[in-house]
Amino acid sequence: MASTPGPLSKWPWANMGNFKYLTLSPLVMKAVHTNFFGGRETDNFSLLLLILVATRYLHNQLWISISRYQNARGTHQIQNRSIKFEQVDREGSWDDYILMYAFMFIPLHAFIPGASNLPLWNTKGLFVIILAHAGLSEFFYYWAHRALHHHYLYNLYHSHHHSSFVTEPITSVVHPFAEHLIYAAVFSAGPLATVVTKTASTAVIFCYLIWFDFMNNMGHCNFEFVPQWAFKICPPLKYLMYTPSFHSLHHSQVHTNFSLFMPLYDYLYGTADKSSDGLYDSACRGRKEKVDVVHLTHATSLLSFFHLRLGFASFAAAPYSVKWYMWVIWPISNGIMIFLWLCGQTFRAEKNRLNGLHIETWVVPRYTFQYFMPSERAGINKLIQDSILEADKKEAKVISLGLLNQSEDLNGSGELFLRKQQDLKVRIVDGNTLVAAVILNSIPHSATSVFMCGGASKLGCAIVRLLSERGIKVQLLTESKEQLYKFKMAIPSYLQDNVIHARRYQAGNNCKIWIVGRQVSWKDQMQAPKGAHFVPFSPFPIKEGRKDCTYHTTPAMRMPPNLENVHSCENWLPRRVMSAWRAGGIVHALQGWDHHECGQTINTADVSEVWEAALKHGFLPFSPSLGECMD
Numbered sequence: 120m121a122s123t124p125g126p127l128s129k130w131p132w133a134n135m136g137n138f139k140y141l142t143l144s145p146l147v148m149k150a151v152h153t154n155f156f157g158g159r160e161t162d163n164f165s166l167l168l169l170i171l172v173a174t175r176y177l178h179n180q181l182w183i184s185i186s187r188y189q190n191a192r193g194t195h196q197i198q199n200r201s202i203k204f205e206q207v208d209r210e211g212s213w214d215d216y217i218l219m220y221a222f223m224f225i226p227l228h229a230f231i232p233g234a235s236n237l238p239l240w241n242t243k244g245l246f247v248i249i250l251a252h253a254g255l256s257e258f259f260y261y262w263a264h265r266a267l268h269h270h271y272l273y274n275l276y277h278s279h280h281h282s283s284f285v286t287e288p289i290t291s292v293v294h295p296f297a298e299h300l301i302y303a304a305v306f307s308a309g310p311l312a313t314v315v316t317k318t319a320s321t322a323v324i325f326c327y328l329i330w331f332d333f334m335n336n337m338g339h340c341n342f343e344f345v346p347q348w349a350f351k352i353c354p355p356l357k358y359l360m361y362t363p364s365f366h367s368l369h370h371s372q373v374h375t376n377f378s379l380f381m382p383l384y385d386y387l388y389g390t391a392d393k394s395s396d397g398l399y400d401s402a403c404r405g406r407k408e409k410v411d412v413v414h415l416t417h418a419t420s421l422l423s424f425f426h427l428r429l430g431f432a433s434f435a436a437a438p439y440s441v442k443w444y445m446w447v448i449w450p451i452s453n454g455i456m457i458f459l460w461l462c463g464q465t466f467r468a469e470k471n472r473l474n475g476l477h478i479e480t481w482v483v484p485r486y487t488f489q490y491f492m493p494s495e496r497a498g499i500n501k502l503i504q505d506s507i508l509e510a511d512k513k514e515a516k517v518i519s520l521g522l523l524n525q526s527e528d529l530n531g532s533g534e535l536f537l538r539k540q541q542d543l544k545v546r547i548v549d550g551n552t553l554v555a556a557v558i559l560n561s562i563p564h565s566a567t568s569v570f571m572c573g574g575a576s577k578l579g580c581a582i583v584r585l586l587s588e589r590g591i592k593v594q595l596l597t598e599s600k601e602q603l604y605k606f607k608m609a610i611p612s613y614l615q616d617n618v619i620h621a622r623r624y625q626a627g628n629n630c631k632i633w634i635v636g637r638q639v640s641w642k643d644q645m646q647a648p649k650g651a652h653f654v655p656f657s658p659f660p661i662k663e664g665r666k667d668c669t670y671h672t673t674p675a676m677r678m679p680p681n682l683e684n685v686h687s688c689e690n691w692l693p694r695r696v697m698s699a700w701r702a703g704g705i706v707h708a709l710q711g712w713d714h715h716e717c718g719q720t721i722n723t724a725d726v727s728e729v730w731e732a733a734l735k736h737g738f739l740p741f742s743p744s745l746g747e748c749m750d
Contacts, residue, residue: 129295202684490523511543532549603620
């Protein structure tokens, strides 16, 4: 909110959350009744208004995704500062204005003569709305905007909008309710002018609103894309159309560049920032930043695509979970999956900075289920290899393989790429050494035994050895002699008495610590004692089946406080918590280590060193306390 929120700052439906869209239900029922049950509505206004609402929402969402993608690439970014969770939360209700304008159209349509039964198109109306916008809306907005920058009104209302120094497209519509009422009165000049002159038409008003959203979003997108040749061909355009860099100065300098979309009024009244042209030129040239660390991840479930930083901003800012209303867009998720499968390439999703390191997250356009399809393995490995070569070309220090990109069954935890590309300068890191350290440090020193289930992966073998070296008895569940042999081979002979072969889940009913590397059914979870802790060493969380037990997240660490530009959650992890696989790559680069950290085995002697290095650089343990539940 503003510094000292004034009257009518809060939206009428602020307490309804996502249920605010139920306020449109009468409109929906009217449209359904008219179109399917023979109801009367001569101009089908209800349906047209719902289409407008949906179009505006989709238009804004496209701007969010495009802007975040362009800023992740960083070529023509204007402000190179961080966005934080606080801004995402503040801007989470950006769609309020769409509802407000929908409700405004209902009485205007009902009570203003000439506002109903409009023709589809009227060319005269197009010229009328352009003139009314340029001469009335732009003029009155300029002065209203300047008035809102008076310290009294600024503290009551407009400071809420300026809390966002680095803007996103949706920042454009994040204002208190009272401020939107003022803007609505100013912006209605164009459509009302067409009604008064009897030149109104459905298409012209519809296009005006979409154009208005386009310009509003463009000015707040924080990357410059308006070509310089446009102003060379038509010099007066400088006064008729602003650019993202022009409006960005208003957010950084505050008391300049007040215009809506036409800088003309700033130049007329002497409020144009003198550095506008210089910032525009530098933004057009762009800044090519280096990349030091690349983290390579992939989508998990079909709906997880919308949880990426490029998807829904509020959704990405919370730990991933499937909400019931998300199933509405499930068909769209299927379409995206097919598109990515046919022609998708690895893309950038996020950019961060830490202690001088430039860190990027790249996404392999594949989903979890595809990694288990033998027919997909060659294609996925090709995408991963291309990403490694691109990171090497960009002179990155480290590329870390997240989730299933470092699966042993897929590519031998990255060893496949070392065999193919022996002259790589970029270091490939699977992060499993730090993961093993996180698991080890999650177990209290007072523990004497644990129950463990999961395959004999290199991570599983390393955990068994590390626990055995601490004198902890490991009840190891495996039905395969081959798997048991592999575990035994990873442990020195003098420690093998600490490993006890278990054949059933019932063997763990006296162990309060269950270390699991695979999904455990609800029935099998019931074999654990009350108060047990389930500690996964898989990249994927355990499906919780009991309320009397504690379920740890997948191995993770709290991010250093100085890690910048963090405003999305990594999959199902809480805010500012990072998977240990990803953190392992960053620590590798911070330490300047020159070896690859991938392949079929983990050097357990390195576990303590990697753990200490992570703590030294500000990463902190993240795990529920086990000690309080230990006898």
